[in-house]
Amino acid sequence: MWLGPVFEREIAMAPRARGLYVARAVYASVLVAIVATCWLVVTGTESIDSAGDTARFGATLLRILSPLQLVLAVLAAAMVAAVSVSMEKERRTLELLLISRLYDRELVLGKLAASVVQVTLLLVSAIPIFAIVLLFGGVTAPQLIRVFLVTAAASLAAASIATTVGFWRDTAFQTLSITAFAIVAWMACGEMCLFFFGPSVAAMISPARAVYAALEPTGGSRFIPFLGVTVSIIAATNLVAVFNVRRWNVAADGKFGVQDAEYESDDLLTLGRQPAGSRVSEQSGSVNPDPGNNPLRPTITRDIVRGTSREVWKNPILWREICTRAYGRKIVVVRLAWMLLFAGSAAIIFGEMQKNRPDHSAITIAIVPMVLASLVAVTALAVTSITSERDRNAFDLLLVSDLSPQELIWGKLLGVLAVSREIVIVPLVLCGFLVGTGAVSLENGIYLALGMATLVFFCDVLGVHVGLSYERSARAIAVSLGTVVFLFVGVATAMRIMVSFGSSFELQLAPFLAVIVGGAVGLYAALSARNPSPAIGWASALLPVLTFVAITSFLQGNALQVFLVAGVAYGFATAALLVPAIGAFDTLTGRASSLE
Template structure:
């Protein structure tokens, strides 16, 4: 009754869509392949010699799958809910929903649950697979139940936050960026409160209950939180209750404010300005004059609009400020790490992990602005107008890319300053510094080009945003999983390559489908094939300490992909949009 017709519509129409069955089958297949890959990498050279080895593998693969699923649930819940409402705003259909007799709870809760239905399907699909892992030993059924409950309430909390931001803000880039950065800063603030209050304080317990990753650690390692108990009880009710109450509180606040925030005040301001101009012109008997003086436009109007106008809203500085706050939090975190700590998770140093997190967030923000710069043109029905002007495809594409890089210059610069500080402290040599800067710049250009490509390839704005951000997100999740599996295997890298074929092949298939969705080409097909394999080679080279090989494995395949995306895009609008001239007639 709280959700209303919006959820009813999704429940009725969703089973008719092929993607509904694709999500179910694809996610189950991905988890199964990951289990198989982990088993082959662990037992390829040393078969299990008893139940102890099998149970240890069961614990390892359960821990890995649990972490991956929680990250996927959190990330996709934020993007799905924020993207769903943002699409309604871009298409001007939210005003139509506000004009109906839908209650505020139906607008907020109904929209959130309707957007989260694919996430709930993924969680339900994973239950049989996680239950089967209990047969290996080392994992109990109670752990599976509490973990799935944690994923469910995490999706609700993340979806509530994404819905709040989407109804609150107007611009799509602001919605996505504030949603992602807000979730990250919330987790950081929760950990900071727990650290300042002391691990045994009640404040730390309350704050820890709002961090799903801390709750996951308690589920996976109950002895850590209950060291004095002979048989620890596996439970996560504080986290489940806390996250559910958090989701309820956010949803209630959104319900109270949704009709205050929407329609935005800018609509009424424009209406009042137009009325004032018409009234003044009628009284004076003169033609209405312009409210604002004209501005000088550059020779390239596209990049002028991206740089000199508030195309992405007035609060972009707030997003950059949140990113700077996250960078400062990383510095304080590094100061708390003991000096004797060598590698985090046995893979990477603490400064390297902080740099990786900063770079990943910067790539996501850059990619989000790149893809929304195209979807906003399409939803605002200005893209078709550009096709009949004298603006060439080259000016349009490079103007959009230049605007993205200029507007995100601070976000691009922060990781470089971070790694330069490590070089000044003597933690790396000049060669590594140069290699990191070149590789990072290559990935920045890749994130920008991928966003432009997705915006041109997908007619649906929500699909374009989810496809573009999802490609960046899952690319780095795949890198993390590969590194964990390689470290766990502790055997020859040549012997490990064969078990990883299925895992990497799945990534190649997904990337190929993403790149060649509307405008397929041989070059893009090659990119989809070689990128995951070269990424695997870069991981192996990194773990072996071969920095030059890592740079080559990043520079050439990603550089080739950037070229394969940009060459057809700057040739002509017809090629960039994947259609023929007759389609425009």
């Protein structure tokens, strides 16, 4: 095949994975549940007596399903592509592919095509459900075709970006973070075009605006230019990857790869319990205690990396997370990306506040994507801090050392926050910027900052918990990021259904309970995979409900209620995940069986 043996292997292996069938079944079931819930709400509020009534229902339903499918497809395509390439690097199998007889084109396009196949199957499974919407009327077949073409094109573009970034960057965290930044920046460019040039130009750039344009009966005039933009993105990113894949990886591996691998492995052996003030010599790879202290471990004398000695902290895991290349080289690129996100959000907020009547919805649009991207990035860093150890076969070395569970867990948690300090601090600084521009009061700004800090720490703990619970890296990343996306995108979709179809709380209760109950069951199944507990069960039941309340309070401008709800809900959930991660660490990691 033109795509090469990489694609052939992925296609041959994909049907053997049970998760592929589960994902398709769950996605189709969720869409059917949304359609059924909306129908029950409408029939409870008004009588359906004419074709016009069903046509209005069909048109409104499609405007709910289409953006939801776009968001899920773009995120899924980007995540699958990023993880697919990053895992090759983490497991050090990319070198084997590079020294084979594969062409660069076959390697890059094969990985891209294999990643897109899974998302394509999800879209195919959704076609019958969207066809049901077509039967209600108010929607034409060309509209559905345009919606699916926009979704497929945006997903392929997102996967192309993720694949290119995956070959460029060293670790899964950097790949996921820069990909998230690129997608948010893509959406932001569309919103800026809407502000300066109007909806026609915005529909040519932004996938979200293109979907809404495709839903219009005359959306074809703005639909074709968007396809041209996505084709340009796909072609440009893949050409860059094809021409640079060997320069990015062969040169880096030849210069740093073997040394970094040996450095990490030997450090993990030596970074157990050490005397206070001991030093790790990068030149000899040995632990050299200060005069007067007796060494607890034999000295490793093999030369690894030349350089000066560095003092190891009391918690060696925290020292390694912060003071070594545990998350790859040139992580400054990720930090710079978040600075650009902050600058863009601040510019939009400042521009709106200069108007006589600021548009608070525009301010919300400027804040929410950056906050969600920050939470996703922190979660990705936390989960990959565990999965990368497994992929490098270094996690077993940590388990056989004399490190305590508290040292390992807190070292990972604090290390994630330290490494991602710009990602954590930028949303908090944005809260201060809101206060400075007069968008919110000082009191509300403090509440928003405290609530944001609570969410960030929850995502940190969530990533570490899921990383310990799932042995497969791809599944761990999918579960952790999927949890964050559900808690915000899923709940927001439920709110959209309630606003679109409900006129009283009694009738709005059906979609509310559908999302809450279904989400609670899904959260419990995902978070208690290896260590179920009543606390995790209560956290899974409360999080969707209280997240709904927090989002509603944020839209109403009640910052105190946002802080209180977020503090109670996510504080309890954080404790429910953190206590088992430390208390049952030996059971989760296989150090000891639950019977011992």
